[in-house]
Amino acid sequence: xxxxxxxxxxxxxxxxxxxxxxxxxxxxxxxxxxxxxxxxxxxxxxxxxxxxxxxxxxxxxxxxxxxxxxxxxxxxxxxxxxxxxxxxxxxxxxxxxxxxxxxxxxxxxxxxxxxxxxxxxxxxxxxxxxxxxxxxxxxxxxxxxxxxxxxxxxxxxxxxxxxxxxxxxxxxxxxxxxxxxxxxxxxxxxxxxxxxxxxxxxxxxxxx
Amino acid sequence: xxxxxxxxxxxxxxxxxxxxxxxxxxxxxxxxxxxxxxxxxxxxxxxxxxxxxxxxxxxxxxxxxxxxxxxxxxxxxxxxxxxxxxxxxxxxxxxxxxxxxxxxxxxxxxxxxxxxxxxxxxxxxxxxxxxxxxxxxxxxxxxxxxxxxxxxxxxxxxxxxxxxxxxxxxxxxxxxxxxxxxxxxxxxxxxxxxxxxxxxxxxxxxxx
Numbered sequence: 001x002x003x004x005x006x007x008x009x010x011x012x013x014x015x016x017x018x019x020x021x022x023x024x025x026x027x028x029x030x031x032x033x034x035x036x037x038x039x040x041x042x043x044x045x046x047x048x049x050x051x052x053x054x055x056x057x058x059x060x061x062x063x064x065x066x067x068x069x070x071x072x073x074x075x076x077x078x079x080x081x082x083x084x085x086x087x088x089x090x091x092x093x094x095x096x097x098x099x100x101x102x103x104x105x106x107x108x109x110x111x112x113x114x115x116x117x118x119x120x121x122x123x124x125x126x127x128x129x130x131x132x133x134x135x136x137x138x139x140x141x142x143x144x145x146x147x148x149x150x151x152x153x154x155x156x157x158x159x160x161x162x163x164x165x166x167x168x169x170x171x172x173x174x175x176x177x178x179x180x181x182x183x184x185x186x187x188x189x190x191x192x193x194x195x196x197x198x199x200x201x202x203x204x205x206x207x208x
Numbered sequence: 209x210x211x212x213x214x215x216x217x218x219x220x221x222x223x224x225x226x227x228x229x230x231x232x233x234x235x236x237x238x239x240x241x242x243x244x245x246x247x248x249x250x251x252x253x254x255x256x257x258x259x260x261x262x263x264x265x266x267x268x269x270x271x272x273x274x275x276x277x278x279x280x281x282x283x284x285x286x287x288x289x290x291x292x293x294x295x296x297x298x299x300x301x302x303x304x305x306x307x308x309x310x311x312x313x314x315x316x317x318x319x320x321x322x323x324x325x326x327x328x329x330x331x332x333x334x335x336x337x338x339x340x341x342x343x344x345x346x347x348x349x350x351x352x353x354x355x356x357x358x359x360x361x362x363x364x365x366x367x368x369x370x371x372x373x374x375x376x377x378x379x380x381x382x383x384x385x386x387x388x389x390x391x392x393x394x395x396x397x398x399x400x401x402x403x404x405x406x407x408x409x410x411x412x413x414x415x416x
Contacts, residue, residue: 165235
């Protein structure tokens, strides 16, 4: 009989990151609602320059880990290159930094901040519907951070309403990813561990 | 010039739920990767008996709120009825309870625990890949709760591995939803506010 392999991170200390390096991660899943989903997903992933992040595509999702700006540049490129004018598609993203159970393994921190993908997508614009949820971990005053982040979306003009469990955003793809970059930087500065969940949707046939 | 409508919940107290009633919610999005996605999604939603939950389908997702067992019964029914033997599909779910910003509005607490949908799906079985992330909010010892929940999946034989930011599960659709029911009950008993994110995937063409 095989011994059960329990996880051991229950005693990890909140407030201390398990990784010593400054690693931001994004795990994401593209879901193009089309019979051509395989070529859309694989075509997009292949078009991303991942030379400045650590990258792994698994059965359920793809993961990029590295410097914050390069992770965001790569995941944005994947979404922009997967976008088709006539295909309804969602992308679920989990940005995370500072987990007490994290390690330095499976990451790559590029030496510079020169983005590898921005030039291939800066001329591509399309409107995106989005929902986000921010989880500041290990702190009792977490609602303050959430409100601050939501109110920055109000200031930017991309806020489209609050509903149960999520905040709704609307905007051009570049405006949304600029906002995600800001949220990740703000949270990295203010919090030991945070998770930002965001789901993007394009070309929904549902009336507004 | 219009005045900006900022959100006001930054001062909500952690440890106190904004709702006085015992409301569990689940917001979910189905993504069938098929040209027939509209009929698959709407067909599934129409087959769910929502008489024991508060229900709303919005542009980005559908939301059920009510007693824990009825919310889980309804969202499980939606997934089971959307499943097609030959269509790759994902479903992203956010279970939540106890948010300091929550209210009693937009909910329905049925008087009894007799499930409305279980009989229509109990004979339907199929394997599901899954990733979950648990966010116990407002507490510094959150890693303990996460480890306990993951180790219960180990005990049940549905644990398929830990990777960055998520735990991977595999099992029959009923085994997974039984587990989600257990996690929601455990967290409701142990935590003032928690969020459980889960993404289900069926019929992935990616090799294991």
